[in-house]
Amino acid sequence: MDWKLELVPIPVADVERAKHFYGEQLGFAVDHDMCVGDEVRIVQLTPPGSGCSIVIGAGDKVAEAEPGSVQGLQLVVSDIAAARAQLVERGVAAGPVQHVEDGAMADGPGGAWNSFVYFSDPDGNGWALQERPSDG
Numbered sequence: 001m002d003w004k005l006e007l008v009p010i011p012v013a014d015v016e017r018a019k020h021f022y023g024e025q026l027g028f029a030v031d032h033d034m035c036v037g038d039e040v041r042i043v044q045l046t047p048p049g050s051g052c053s054i055v056i057g058a059g060d061k062v063a064e065a066e067p068g069s070v071q072g073l074q075l076v077v078s079d080i081a082a083a084r085a086q087l088v089e090r091g092v093a094a095g096p097v098q099h100v101e102d103g104a105m106a107d108g109p110g111g112a113w114n115s116f117v118y119f120s121d122p123d124g125n126g127w128a129l130q131e132r133p134s135d136g
């Protein structure tokens with residue numbers, strides 16, 4: 001039996017601002033944006049090529065955690081420098097490419113699975129890009 005993680009809730013203070021950040025700046029596909037009655041709004045977005053989506057929203061039981069409280073979300077990319085350049089071009093305050101060296105972060109790319117770029121959404125939810133090794 002497969003157990004697949006397919007949806008991660010991200011607590012945000014302003015749904016429209018977060019939808020713009022994830023949809024326009026990060027380039028996530030907006031799968032749906034729906035209202036349930038007058039009180040609940042749910043927006044589901046999926047990173048390009050991902051089998052897992054995020055959900056942002058407002059209303060009862062949509063996002064019970066404090067906006068900005070989710071940290072350590074990670075997106076895996078094939079080219080960390082190109083992905084960072086795309087974020088910066090789209091207005092995302094992305095940090096430099098870094099790697100772990102002697103237990104601390106150091107500037108520049110590292111070896112296999114050891115190149116990272118960190119950024120946050122407008123509410124402070126923390127994300128990282130990680131470069132996967134090339135297939136060749």
